[in-house]
Amino acid sequence: MNNTFNFRRFFKIFTYDINKSIKNYGVTFIVLSMMPILSPLIYGVLSLCFSFEWNVPGLISRCAIFATGLAVLILTFAPSVFGKITDKRYGSEYLMIPASPFEKFLSMTIVTGIVIPFIFTLTYGLMDLLALGLSLSEGESLLAFFFNHRVLGNEGVAIRMDAIFILSTCLYSLIILLGSIYFKKFKVGKTLLVLFALSILMSWISVPVINMLVGNAQVFEEFALNVEEWILANTDKLEIYLNIFIDVVYIIEYAVLLTLLYLRVRKIKQ
Numbered sequence: 539m540n541n542t543f544n545f546r547r548f549f550k551i552f553t554y555d556i557n558k559s560i561k562n563y564g565v566t567f568i569v570l571s572m573m574p575i576l577s578p579l580i581y582g583v584l585s586l587c588f589s590f591e592w593n594v595p596g597l598i599s600r601c602a603i604f605a606t607g608l609a610v611l612i613l614t615f616a617p618s619v620f621g622k623i624t625d626k627r628y629g630s631e632y633l634m635i636p637a638s639p640f641e642k643f644l645s646m647t648i649v650t651g652i653v654i655p656f657i658f659t660l661t662y663g664l665m666d667l668l669a670l671g672l673s674l675s676e677g678e679s680l681l682a683f684f685f686n687h688r689v690l691g692n693e694g695v696a697i698r699m700d701a702i703f704i705l706s707t708c709l710y711s712l713i714i715l716l717g718s719i720y721f722k723k724f725k726v727g728k729t730l731l732v733l734f735a736l737s738i739l740m741s742w743i744s745v746p747v748i749n750m751l752v753g754n755a756q757v758f759e760e761f762a763l764n765v766e767e768w769i770l771a772n773t774d775k776l777e778i779y780l781n782i783f784i785d786v787v788y789i790i791e792y793a794v795l796l797t798l799l800y801l802r803v804r805k806i807k808q
Contacts, residue, residue, distance in 0.1 A: 542640050543638065543640055550637065551635055551637040551641050551642055551645045552645045552648070554635060554645075555646055556653070559649060562618050566614065567658065570607045570610060572665060573603055573604075573662070573665075574665040574668070575668065575672075575674065577595065577603050578594050579674070594676050597677035597680075600680060601683070607658075608655075608659070611658055612655075612714055613726050614726075615711070615714075616719075617726055620646055620650070624719060624720075625722070639806075643804075646715065647712060650711050650715045651708040655708065662680070663679070663680050664681075666679055684700065684703075685700075709788070709791060712796070713729065713733070714726065714729055716729070716798055717732070719802055719803065719806065
């Protein structure tokens with residue numbers, strides 16, 4: 539199509555992606571969102587079997603269950619909803635939708651990286667409040683815990699943990715999306731394998747540098763001293779510098795990821 543973006547066309551493809559998400563992933567989404575209600579029942583039954591007492595999960599257990607549910611959502615949503623785009627038999631319908639590659643890219647990015655994680659987190663938090671109200675769990679609610687620990691502070695340095703959580707959730711959701719529309723088979727497994735290979739590559743790059751510093755005691759000592767002096771001289775600005783560094787890392791990661799996503803969608807269109 540000649541036009542890169544038209545709001546009416548974008549709204550149609552966005553609506554199509556939402557409806558497809560409900561059709562292909564609705565049941566799984568509901569089950570995962572209901573874990574604050576379901577998991578205490580399972581927890582209580584297991585407690586009866588092993589300790590002959592009905593126990594309910596506390597805050598730590600509920601945080602672990604939420605993290606597990608979110609991980610399952612990230613790993614399974616994109617392959618279930620957009621994974622068949624690479625299949626000639628099932629992808630023809632998507633390719634025939636009158637929308638530009640940019641509109642399709644923007645729609646699947648917003649749905650996968652923003653809409654679904656946000657609705658899941660909000661729904662899960664409300665179900666957690668309901669579970670507390672029904673005495674199916676104990677402790678602080680997950681929503682209250684999240685808002686009370688938005689900022690991690692230590693010796694005058696504050697890190698926005700809420701922003702890191704949101705950005706990381708969106709980032710990993712889009713990474714799985716990229717793997718889902720790039721690989722034709724074993725999408726999640728191959729995506730995780732690529733991430734593992736990249737981590738090994740980064741280790742190979744960083745290890746020689748670390749060995750060089752550690753191997754030369756004088757150089758390492760001077761480096762550590764310079765870092766310590768810089769921190770002491772910039773204590774009042776350390777929080778700003780640290781958060782800027784985190785922002786720059788995320789900007790680079792998102793720039794690379796979104797570029798690869800767009801190029802892949804554009805190639806499928808062609």
